[in-house]
Amino acid sequence: xxxxxxxxxxxxxxxxxxxxxxxxxxxxxxxxxxxxxxxxxxxxxxxxxxxxxxxxxxxxxxxxxxxxxxxxxxxxxxxxxxxxxxxxxxxxxxxxxxxxxxxxxxxxxxxxxxxxxxxxxxxxxxxxxxxxxxxxxxxxxxxxxx
Amino acid sequence: xxxxxxxxxxxxxxxxxxxxxxxxxxxxxxxxxxxxxxxxxxxxxxxxxxxxxxxxxxxxxxxxxxxxxxxxxxxxxxxxxxxxxxxxxxxxxxxxxxxxxxxxxxxxxxxxxxxxxxxxxxxxxxxxxxxxxxxxxxxxxxxxxxxxxxxxxxxxxxxxxxxxxxxxxxxxxxxxxxxxxxxxxxxxxxxxxxxxxxxxxxxxxxxxxxxxxxxxxxxxxxxxxxxxxxxxxxxxxxxxxxxxxxxxxxxxxxxxxxxxxxxxxxxxxxxxxxxxxxxxxxxxx
Amino acid sequence: xxxxxxxxxxxxxxxxxxxxxxxxxxxxxxxxxxxxxxxxxxxxxxxxxxxxxxxxxxxxxxxxxxxxxxxxxxxxxxxxxxxxxxxxxxxxxxxx
Amino acid sequence: xxxxxxxxxxxxxxxxxxxxxxxxxxxxxxxxxxxxxxxxxxxxxxxxxxxxxxxxxxxxxxxxxxxxxxxxxxxxxxxxxxxxxxxxxxxxxxxxxxxxxxxxxxxxxxxxxxxxxxxxxxxxxxxxxx
Numbered sequence: 001x002x003x004x005x006x007x008x009x010x011x012x013x014x015x016x017x018x019x020x021x022x023x024x025x026x027x028x029x030x031x032x033x034x035x036x037x038x039x040x041x042x043x044x045x046x047x048x049x050x051x052x053x054x055x056x057x058x059x060x061x062x063x064x065x066x067x068x069x070x071x072x073x074x075x076x077x078x079x080x081x082x083x084x085x086x087x088x089x090x091x092x093x094x095x096x097x098x099x100x101x102x103x104x105x106x107x108x109x110x111x112x113x114x115x116x117x118x119x120x121x122x123x124x125x126x127x128x129x130x131x132x133x134x135x136x137x138x139x140x141x142x143x144x145x146x
Numbered sequence: 147x148x149x150x151x152x153x154x155x156x157x158x159x160x161x162x163x164x165x166x167x168x169x170x171x172x173x174x175x176x177x178x179x180x181x182x183x184x185x186x187x188x189x190x191x192x193x194x195x196x197x198x199x200x201x202x203x204x205x206x207x208x209x210x211x212x213x214x215x216x217x218x219x220x221x222x223x224x225x226x227x228x229x230x231x232x233x234x235x236x237x238x239x240x241x242x243x244x245x246x247x248x249x250x251x252x253x254x255x256x257x258x259x260x261x262x263x264x265x266x267x268x269x270x271x272x273x274x275x276x277x278x279x280x281x282x283x284x285x286x287x288x289x290x291x292x293x294x295x296x297x298x299x300x301x302x303x304x305x306x307x308x309x310x311x312x313x314x315x316x317x318x319x320x321x322x323x324x325x326x327x328x329x330x331x332x333x334x335x336x337x338x339x340x341x342x343x344x345x346x347x348x349x350x351x352x353x354x355x356x357x358x359x360x361x362x363x364x365x366x367x368x369x370x371x372x373x374x375x376x377x378x379x380x381x382x383x384x385x386x387x388x389x390x391x392x393x394x395x396x397x398x399x400x401x402x403x404x405x406x407x408x409x410x411x412x413x414x415x416x417x418x419x420x421x422x423x424x425x426x427x428x429x430x431x
Numbered sequence: 432x433x434x435x436x437x438x439x440x441x442x443x444x445x446x447x448x449x450x451x452x453x454x455x456x457x458x459x460x461x462x463x464x465x466x467x468x469x470x471x472x473x474x475x476x477x478x479x480x481x482x483x484x485x486x487x488x489x490x491x492x493x494x495x496x497x498x499x500x501x502x503x504x505x506x507x508x509x510x511x512x513x514x515x516x517x518x519x520x521x522x523x524x525x526x527x
Numbered sequence: 528x529x530x531x532x533x534x535x536x537x538x539x540x541x542x543x544x545x546x547x548x549x550x551x552x553x554x555x556x557x558x559x560x561x562x563x564x565x566x567x568x569x570x571x572x573x574x575x576x577x578x579x580x581x582x583x584x585x586x587x588x589x590x591x592x593x594x595x596x597x598x599x600x601x602x603x604x605x606x607x608x609x610x611x612x613x614x615x616x617x618x619x620x621x622x623x624x625x626x627x628x629x630x631x632x633x634x635x636x637x638x639x640x641x642x643x644x645x646x647x648x649x650x651x652x653x654x655x656x657x
Contacts, residue, residue, distance in 0.1 A: 050294060054293035
């Protein structure tokens with residue numbers, strides 16, 4: 001299976017952002033049967049050649065903390081397409097997602113960590129549903145032609 | 147002077163050494179097509195001077211060890227070609243600098259000595275076809291692994307060793323550095339320990355060290371020779387190695403002692419590109 | 432990472448790897464932690480708790496592990512001799 | 528001046544320094560200077576939405592970046608924020624040579640020490656400004 005890129009909003013204003021970030025990290029670190037790479041969203045505008053090229057070449061999904069869908073929209077804007085997207089607020093509820101008091105890692109309770117697990121499993125579901133050949137042969141990102 | 151330099155003097159007004167830096171800059175401009183970068187005006191008119199500095203090799207003249215001009219150059223990301231520090235020159239030539247701000251006999255004598263030194267060094271360098279400071283025009287081949295890009299310059303004057311260091315050889319000099327393989331593996335480089343200027347170095351000897359939070363690596367010189375200059379900008383900004391280890395992130399310059407023999411154990415672009423790809427594949431496994 | 436050749440010479444013909452002086456080594460294991468190439472192996476239950484397990488994994492001319500060694504127990508072969516040896520082997524192979 | 532200073536970290540997700548930027552910024556706005564500062568989602572700013580721009584255009588901002596790519600600083604500048612300080616996590620990290628700070632998911636004890644230092648510097652700047 002080819003690599004899959006995950007772009008998380010990592011928003012700073014509310015809990016949804018933190019959950020999006022932690023769920024993305026969880027998929028990357030713990031669910032190793034899926035080969036993922038996290039992409040740095042702010043790098044897009046700051047001219048991150050590596051991130052943009054990756055998202056163009058590999059299947060990429062977005063994980064957003066709230067209905068503003070910043071990660072999804074930015075990826076579409078700068079890399080053209082998105083292969084799947086998640087809105088955390090739809091999974092944990094709007095009220096939770098927009099909680100501005102609990103944002104830092106240290107403030108999270110077991111309840112929040114369960115939300116992280118839930119979102120992580122949704123990410124896995126989406127990746128698993130990607131058509132296996134949707135990206136085969138795209139590894140020609142290398143300009144050496146090999 | 148042979149080259150047309152952009153000259154950045156510290157122009158320090160409150161020290162004798164600063165006044166000397168200014169005088170040397172003026173004299174250098176009277177005699178050749180050099181151009182002065184005014185350190186004060188640079189702060190407000192960046193574009194003008196960035197253009198000059200981009201088009202010419204840069205000579206930085208610091209008055210004292212505070213090195214304001216060097217720091218300014220580093221801050222503006224300028225590539226320093228040559229650098230002198232007046233207090234050091236004074237020491238070398240046994241001239242005692244006092245606190246006078248007007249230039250007197252002693253100071254003028256020192257200025258003459260430094261100017262002569264600059265000219266003869268220039269001529270010598272020119273005769274040995276020293277063009278390592280000329281602006282780069284490297285063409286890169288890129289290999290992508292995951293989201294990481296690994297560039298390797300294709301210029302035929304660039305040689306590599308299997309320790310992922312390169313040497314850009316022109317005449318009897320080489321500029322050396324590390325490849326993208328090194329900087330990508332290290333990730334954010336936080337510290338750069340330069341080699342000592344003047345150090346005689348065997349092929350595969352260590353010419354400094356770079357360190358990230360992941361690891362520290364020795365820079366293993368592809369060539370033998372004497373270290374004649376180091377990239378001082380890296381001391382403040384080692385991240386330039388991550389940005390581009392072939393251009394602003396170069397490590398040091400060596401005067402070659404036995405390049406014909408060194409060459410035996412070096413490879414060119416084609417070979418190194420293959421070696422690097424293989425290493426990256428092995429990393430995966 | 433184990434390359435089979437270095438500069439066109441088979442890696443196992445090149446004598447380059449760390450030697451541990453066990454009269455100095457205090458088994459702090461800093462070198463093991465440092466080296467990403469599994470050159471060393473820790474043997475917790477033995478008297479000699481650290482050995483050079485994979486000498487050919489060692490990157491020729493790299494001496495970085497010796498710098499992490501507080502008691503200065505790690506040495507390497509002479510670099511110039513190794514260089515010369517590599518050159519000799521290459522010549523031999525070219526002629527043969 | 529009654530407007531709160533915006534403290535905006537890069538929140539980079541690939542390296543521990545991104546989390547350090549994030550945690551230092553959040554510590555500042557939640558704990559040290561809740562009255563005088565607040566944060567804005569960097570991801571929101573980069574969408575280029577009109578509303579997002581309004582949140583930041585003309586405001587005093589302190590950016591906190593985890594790597595020399597300076598994503599927070601660059602993006603805030605593009606969006607029209609006035610950067611009164613661009614904090615570089617690595618500057619403080621350099622003063623703690625040889626230490627490990629954790630992962631991009633969770634900070635270690637040393638990571639917490641460094642982000643507290645960074646947050647204190649940011650807070651000092653905010654207090655000086657207001």
